[in-house]
Each structure stands twice: as C-alpha cells, then as structure tokens.
Amino acid sequence: MNNSSTLWGSAVLLALTLSLWQWAPGWVGLPEYIFPTLTSTVVEAGRMWSESQLLQHSGITALEVFLGFVLGSLLGIAVGVALGLSPTAEAVLSPYILALQIAPKVAFAPLFVMWLGYTMYPKILVAILIVFFPVMINVLAAIRTVDPDMVNLVRTLNATRWQIFTLLEFPSALPNLFSGLRIASTLAVIGVTVGELVGGNLGLGFLLVASEGQGNTAGVFVAITGLTVIGIVAYAAVILIEKKVLHYMPKASRTTV
Structure with a gap:
C-alpha cells in the first residue's frame, strides 16, 4: 500500500471516529x-x-513526560549496557531490578509525593521507573546477542574494548534500543499521569481529577485527549529520530510497530 492510500485510509477512519463521537451518544440515548x-x-x-x-x-505535563522519558531512557541504556557486558553484574543485580519492575509503580507515587511534595519531581520519578525497564531489557538483549564471530574478528584487528563497543556492540543494539524507546515513549505519559492523579496541583492529570470532582465529563475527555496527543507526539518523535539514526539499515531489519 502506497503512502497516499495510507493517508486516505487514516483520514477516512479519523472522520468516521469523529462522526461516531458526535452522533452515536444521541443514537443510543446517552x-x-x-x-x-x-x-x-x-x-x-x-x-x-x-x-x-x-x-x-x-x-507542564509535556515537560514532565519529556524529562521522565529522557532520564529513564538514559538510565535504562546505561544499566542495559553494563549488564550486557558483565554477566556477573547481571547475576547480582537482576533479582533487584526484577523486584523493582514487579512492584506496582502506582504504589511509589504517594511515597514520592510525601518525600518531594506537590512538585513535578514525583511525576518525573514515576515516569523514570516505568520507562527504565523496557529500555534496559531491550539493550541488554541486544548486547547479549551480538555475533561473537564478529567480536573475535574485530579483536584480531587489535581493537580496544571501547572500540569493540562503539563500532560493533552499540550499533548492533540500536534497532532493539529504538523498539524499547517506542514503548517507553507511551509509558512515560502513563507514569506522569499516575503521578499527577495521586498528588499534583498542575498538569493534565490534575485537570482530569478536578473535572471528575465537578462531574464535568467533557472536561475529563479534554484532559484525556490532551494526554493522548502528548503521547502521540512523543511516539512520533521517537520514530523520526529512529529514521534519522537507522537510515543506513535495511528496512526489513527495522521495527515495524
């Protein structure tokens, strides 16, 4: 399917969705x-x-999403690389990282609010926690699956450990990294929203709670729509960066989500 057909299909689907939103509630008597x-x-x-x-x-919500996504991704990349290059470190730290991932992130939000008050920092921390794991696990898996024959070949050329990482291991991990970043870009919005719902006086999550308390259903829809738009923009930004960075790779080897 060419780009023109895709755009037309998306436009028709959008028009149908908006039409149903406008008239379907009246049809069913809501x-x-x-x-x-x-x-x-x-x-x-x-x-x-x-x-x-x-x-x-x-x-404010967009800024919190951006900071949580960037900081969580950088932390996930750093830990993923460290664990991928050191099986010992992975064996020691994996149980604790897994426990942190299993623990419900919603439970951390009130704790962060108690520690840091009604500021943007608790929301950013929740976003970091949620973003961290998918990025880390994708980078770790990619580092571990680098072809050992290629590593040995580079070593025969007297490459240093840093050169092996920068020239072979990290570039090989980029497709998996961007797969994790795509997931993380949407999870960052969820993390920030959870933080704003639990304790906040600014942001779309705060507006959502305020509208709900007033019985303002339309206001709730406005807040949800705003959060959705921020998530779409974040996801689109990751795709744009991915295309710029991985332009040299065959299309078949890229993610297609």
Missing part, C-alpha cells in the same frame, strides 16, 4: 453527563483554554 459529544468537548476545551489555563497545564 446523556451529555455520561458521554459528551464531540462539539460539547470542543466547547469545553475552549472554556478550559481561557479559564483553566489548559495550555499551561498541558505544557
């Missing part, structure tokens, strides 16, 4: 306070823009 129509949600978005500082709250 009142506005249960499921607001598209026009009601757009009107509420305009009101929140002018009266509830929707742009400011969206910017």
Whole structure:
C-alpha cells in the first residue's frame, strides 16, 4: 500500500471516529453527563483554554513526560549496557531490578509525593521507573546477542574494548534500543499521569481529577485527549529520530510497530 492510500485510509477512519463521537451518544440515548459529544468537548476545551489555563497545564505535563522519558531512557541504556557486558553484574543485580519492575509503580507515587511534595519531581520519578525497564531489557538483549564471530574478528584487528563497543556492540543494539524507546515513549505519559492523579496541583492529570470532582465529563475527555496527543507526539518523535539514526539499515531489519 502506497503512502497516499495510507493517508486516505487514516483520514477516512479519523472522520468516521469523529462522526461516531458526535452522533452515536444521541443514537443510543446517552446523556451529555455520561458521554459528551464531540462539539460539547470542543466547547469545553475552549472554556478550559481561557479559564483553566489548559495550555499551561498541558505544557507542564509535556515537560514532565519529556524529562521522565529522557532520564529513564538514559538510565535504562546505561544499566542495559553494563549488564550486557558483565554477566556477573547481571547475576547480582537482576533479582533487584526484577523486584523493582514487579512492584506496582502506582504504589511509589504517594511515597514520592510525601518525600518531594506537590512538585513535578514525583511525576518525573514515576515516569523514570516505568520507562527504565523496557529500555534496559531491550539493550541488554541486544548486547547479549551480538555475533561473537564478529567480536573475535574485530579483536584480531587489535581493537580496544571501547572500540569493540562503539563500532560493533552499540550499533548492533540500536534497532532493539529504538523498539524499547517506542514503548517507553507511551509509558512515560502513563507514569506522569499516575503521578499527577495521586498528588499534583498542575498538569493534565490534575485537570482530569478536578473535572471528575465537578462531574464535568467533557472536561475529563479534554484532559484525556490532551494526554493522548502528548503521547502521540512523543511516539512520533521517537520514530523520526529512529529514521534519522537507522537510515543506513535495511528496512526489513527495522521495527515495524
């Protein structure tokens, strides 16, 4: 399917979705306070823009997502590389990393709020925790699956350990790394939202809770839509960077999600 057909298909699907959002609630008899129509949600978005500082709250959430994603990804890359290059370190640290991953991240959010107060730091920390594992596990798996024959070949050319890593191991791990980053870009939004829902006075998560407390269903939809847009932008940014970085690789070897 060519790009033109793909764009047309996406446009038709979007138009169908928006049409159903507008008219389906009325067809099935759902009142506005249960499921607001598209026009009601757009009107509420305009009101929140002018009266509830929707742009400011969206910017704060976007900043928290960006920082949580970047810091969590860097931490995941560093730990993944370290464990991939050292089986001993992996054997020692894996149980603790697994325990951290199994522990529900929602449970950490109140603790971070107690420690750091109603600031952006608890939200960023929750995002870091959620982002860390998928990036780390993808990098670790990639480092461990590098062809040993290629490593031995580079060693015969008197390459140093750093040169082996920078010229062979890390480039080989890039496709897996970007697979993890794609997942992490969406999880970062979830992490920040959890933090804002648990304890916050700024951000789209805060607006969502405030709208829910007021019985403002349209406001809840506005907040959810804003979070979705931020997630889509983050995911698209990762794809754009991936295409720039991996342009030299055959398309068949790239992720297709």
